[in-house]
Amino acid sequence: MAKNKYFKVSITVLSALIVSACASVPSDRGIGEVEKIYGEQAQGTYRLPRTGEPLPMTRDKLGDLLKEPLSIDTAERISIEANPVVKAKLANVGIAEADYAQAGRMENPGLSYERFSQEENSTTLLFDIGGVLLMPLKRRVEAGRLELARYQAARDVMSHVADTRKAWINAVAEKQQTALIRRAVETAETSNNLTRQMAALGHSNVIKAAQSELVLGELQSTLIRQQVKEQASREMLIRQLGLWGEQARAFSVPDQLPSLPVQPVEIPAVEQEAVRGRLDVQIAKLNLETLAKNLKLTQLNPFLSVIELGPKWEKAEGERERGYEIELRLPIFDAGGVKTEKARIIFDQAQAQAEATAMAAASAARQALTTYQSSWEIANYMQTQMLPIRQRISAERLLQYNGMLISVFDLLSNLLSATTMESDYVNAMRDFWLADAGLQNALTAAGDGEMNLSGSAMMAANDDGAGH
Numbered sequence: 001m002a003k004n005k006y007f008k009v010s011i012t013v014l015s016a017l018i019v020s021a022c023a024s025v026p027s028d029r030g031i032g033e034v035e036k037i038y039g040e041q042a043q044g045t046y047r048l049p050r051t052g053e054p055l056p057m058t059r060d061k062l063g064d065l066l067k068e069p070l071s072i073d074t075a076e077r078i079s080i081e082a083n084p085v086v087k088a089k090l091a092n093v094g095i096a097e098a099d100y101a102q103a104g105r106m107e108n109p110g111l112s113y114e115r116f117s118q119e120e121n122s123t124t125l126l127f128d129i130g131g132v133l134l135m136p137l138k139r140r141v142e143a144g145r146l147e148l149a150r151y152q153a154a155r156d157v158m159s160h161v162a163d164t165r166k167a168w169i170n171a172v173a174e175k176q177q178t179a180l181i182r183r184a185v186e187t188a189e190t191s192n193n194l195t196r197q198m199a200a201l202g203h204s205n206v207i208k209a210a211q212s213e214l215v216l217g218e219l220q221s222t223l224i225r226q227q228v229k230e231q232a233s234r235e236m237l238i239r240q241l242g243l244w245g246e247q248a249r250a251f252s253v254p255d256q257l258p259s260l261p262v263q264p265v266e267i268p269a270v271e272q273e274a275v276r277g278r279l280d281v282q283i284a285k286l287n288l289e290t291l292a293k294n295l296k297l298t299q300l301n302p303f304l305s306v307i308e309l310g311p312k313w314e315k316a317e318g319e320r321e322r323g324y325e326i327e328l329r330l331p332i333f334d335a336g337g338v339k340t341e342k343a344r345i346i347f348d349q350a351q352a353q354a355e356a357t358a359m360a361a362a363s364a365a366r367q368a369l370t371t372y373q374s375s376w377e378i379a380n381y382m383q384t385q386m387l388p389i390r391q392r393i394s395a396e397r398l399l400q401y402n403g404m405l406i407s408v409f410d411l412l413s414n415l416l417s418a419t420t421m422e423s424d425y426v427n428a429m430r431d432f433w434l435a436d437a438g439l440q441n442a443l444t445a446a447g448d449g450e451m452n453l454s455g456s457a458m459m460a461a462n463d464d465g466a467g468h
Helices: 002-021 031-041 059-065 072-081 084-102 129-200 206-241 246-250 270-277 279-304 337-402 408-444
Strands: 110-115 121-128 307-316 319-328
Touching (some): 031 129, 072 129, 072 206, 129 206, 129 279, 129 408, 270 337, 270 408, 337 408
Antiparallel strands (some): 110 121, 121 307, 307 319
8 A cells, every 4th residue: 555655646746747847939939028128229119020920011011111212210110020031030039939948848758668478577667857856957047048049139130120220321322322423424414515516616625525525434434333332232221121023123212311410419428338238248148147057057967867767567476566766877987077167167258258248348339439429520510611612612613614714624623523522421421320320239239240159058058968
């Protein structure tokens, strides 16, 4: 009776452990948590795509948005809700959710059957008790990895948005440059036709006519090169938006960049704001916390990883007996010292990397703010000082030409100078808005490129925690 009672209790306990350990992946694959992190950082929030579901933006809705020239906010929304690239990046969160759920499941039991004769046999059912003992720590490690994956996914989304913003700025600026040069070509063609007529009537010498032809040819070549640049910037924006087919050919962007703000922003404690708000700094901290838990798991793993316990049935000489069997691996040859030392080195590496990431974030924020303010000063000076002077010179040159004090070629030379000045102003405006995007990125999102987590907790230690 005592054995039967013990046997029933053992089965009950194991059954409870099995039921409690059954975890599953959430229906949204963890994207809801990423949306919360993203919403805390971004100015505008959008619905992130889920794996196993259609993209959030329908084709009809996309078509409606593309009927008007794309604003920068609309471009950002389309790039998230209609681009499969974002969906592919977010799938990593679902993978981390699956790993976290797997860490809450017991290893499958092992069944052993031995037969000696028709009257003698034994059956043993072994459960991974060591895995159950390590399960809480494994779950904490995987929870840390899951949180890392969520922050990395939010960082990827914000980096994608930042790239879209830059692509939009470049596309609008190149379109503005093309229109500027095209107007110059049209004016040069009109002046060149007049020069030809005057040369034919003998009112202009051959050299002036030839110089006029050269100016027109130079502007036409410049226009062709500029159209290639405009198309390249447009294709970059198309890739960021995830457009193809007729929608990629039909959409348009505004004719000009937004106006310069009246005053640049001032951020007195820019370093502290960057260290507090940047996702890469938070990721480095989370990585360090997860590695600390992983270090504990590595230290306990050799002693607890393989402890198996289960009921045993034996039949011998016509009698049946019930009992239990325990199996464990003795850490004689490998007590885990090398793996523990490796885990400790990786932890120290991550600690140094976290400090370096914070210092780099502060430096990047200072540099971004300086670039932003300098770009504003340059664009503002050109807008308020240089362009008005250039316009007065052009107006005076036109009066001189109407009074026959200068030639058509002199007017063309002035046109080239004015076009160059206006082109420089467009570039200055582009530099400012790119610096504005860079400042936002430096304070909130991702920095540049991917983080180096080669020695991080993102390296799964599945082989270290194997039960069988």
